[in-house]
Amino acid sequence: MAILKRFRALIGLLLVLGFIYLFNQETAQDAVFLTWDSLVDMMALLPPILMLVGLMDQWIDKEMLMKYMGDDSKFTGIFITLLLGGLAAGPLYIAFPIAIMLLKKGSNIRYVVFFFGVWTIAKLPIVLYEIASFGWGYTIVHVGFGLVFFYIMGIIFERIFDKDELIKQDIT
Known part of the structure; x- marks a missing residue:
């Protein structure tokens, strides 16, 4: 069964x-x-990403991540999340192992949801393509509204979900 x-x-x-x-x-x-x-x-794509996530898990100290992406990080967490998601490459399913590692290391749910949003709409290659295809105006409106939306959704998720319960979830 x-x-x-x-x-x-x-x-x-x-x-x-x-x-x-x-x-x-x-x-x-x-x-x-x-x-x-x-x-x-x-x-x-997945095996190299999982190896990279394993290395990040060993290299990044939990206290350091909590300092920069934890509950009290404010603008530092937003900036680091923008860097992580904006410089990423590849499809969205690659972001899930990274997000799990961030949660386990103490990142705030708000920044994990924001990370997914940045990965989705504000990756550097996508932004450059949008600027070339649709112009600066469209890109600024699209990325700006998207980032604000995902940040607000992160705040809402933070209030709805308990981080410890999300980490304990067994999906197998």
Whole structure:
């Protein structure tokens, strides 16, 4: 029974794929190929990121991280989060192991949510692309509103969720 619980998402997706196959075999085949390509891409990116997160976990002292990204960090936490997320590269799923490490080391939930927002909308390559494609005005409005939104959401999440409970969550 535990194995069914652990793989319930995969089983559900396979059932949906089987249902799609009954009505449109070509679409189901395209979905399988797309899923396979995504898995190959993810397996190429995830191991180096997990090694980097492991090294960061050993190199970054918990007290130092709490000082700069903890409850009393104020603008320093925002600045460090902007650097971490803004200089990042790669898809969003790479940010999750980093976020877990930040939470375990004592980072405030506000800064972890803000980190996801920065990673999503304010990575340097994305900002440069937006400036080239849409201009400065659009980019400033988009990134500015997005960062304010994610910071406010971080404050809301901080009030709703307990950091210790989030760390204890067992997703396996």
